[in-house]
Amino acid sequence: MTKVWNNMHGPGDVLVACAQSLRDLQLDYADIYMVHWPFPNHHEPGAHLEGRDPNHVPFSLEEYMGVWRQMEKLVDMGLARGLGMSNVTITKMEQILPLCRIKPVVLEVEINPTFQQPKLFDYCKAHDILPIAYSPMGSPCRPERDTAPGDLVTFEMPELIEIAKAHNCHPATVCVKWAVQRGQVPIPFSVFENEYVGNLKCVTEDFLTDEEMETLRKADRNFRLLKGQVFLWESAEDWRDIWDREE
Numbered sequence: 001m002t003k004v005w006n007n008m009h010g011p012g013d014v015l016v017a018c019a020q021s022l023r024d025l026q027l028d029y030a031d032i033y034m035v036h037w038p039f040p041n042h043h044e045p046g047a048h049l050e051g052r053d054p055n056h057v058p059f060s061l062e063e064y065m066g067v068w069r070q071m072e073k074l075v076d077m078g079l080a081r082g083l084g085m086s087n088v089t090i091t092k093m094e095q096i097l098p099l100c101r102i103k104p105v106v107l108e109v110e111i112n113p114t115f116q117q118p119k120l121f122d123y124c125k126a127h128d129i130l131p132i133a134y135s136p137m138g139s140p141c142r143p144e145r146d147t148a149p150g151d152l153v154t155f156e157m158p159e160l161i162e163i164a165k166a167h168n169c170h171p172a173t174v175c176v177k178w179a180v181q182r183g184q185v186p187i188p189f190s191v192f193e194n195e196y197v198g199n200l201k202c203v204t205e206d207f208l209t210d211e212e213m214e215t216l217r218k219a220d221r222n223f224r225l226l227k228g229q230v231f232l233w234e235s236a237e238d239w240r241d242i243w244d245r246e247e
Helices: 013-023 059-077 092-100 116-128 158-166 171-182 193-201 210-218
Strands: 002-004 030-035 080-087 106-110 129-133
Touching: 002 013, 013 030, 013 059, 030 059, 030 106, 059 080, 059 092, 092 116, 106 116, 116 129, 116 210, 129 171, 158 171, 171 210
Parallel strands: 002 030, 030 080, 080 106, 106 129
Antiparallel strands: none
């Protein structure tokens, strides 16, 4: 699974980006190729929130479908087996899906115990789209630009801590167990073998009980941690405009 980045949304760019990714990965095709963000707003690595880029624009259905048509051609060419979207709201999906010749099989969005997105989760399931959860542990190491005063810390949730104690594990392990048992695919990041092996192993044993799953469902704080401020356009009121104010 890999993605087309925001600065490769132009005519012909998607094929170039996909071909480069396949070369880098030494693959003939990708199981899933995704559109990373629903607009062409780009930032360089390490960007800060000092003003707004005058070239940034809000979501445009016409622009997005131009990208999606290129994505569909990748499937026709055998370069991708399936397609996916990322950071798309229900409001946007309602506009996009009726126009798709090849519909997405996955949607990658932020989902963790503090931000469970139940409406979007149910929408995906109803449309045979598998939710992929980035920041499944609340992204405690996210860039400073994605932090704000008053942000919640997922690992400090009392409900999560209590369940972790009952299973004699770290709250991070409970986050992974909860995600898989709920029906989304968590994608925790680690470069340490003991951690990524542990993440895989933990979902095959010592399952959370129905009562624990219900406790976590009720513990949802509806608190988005990855707000995407770096992509704001000049006329936007605040980061909630990126998400169509669906929270």
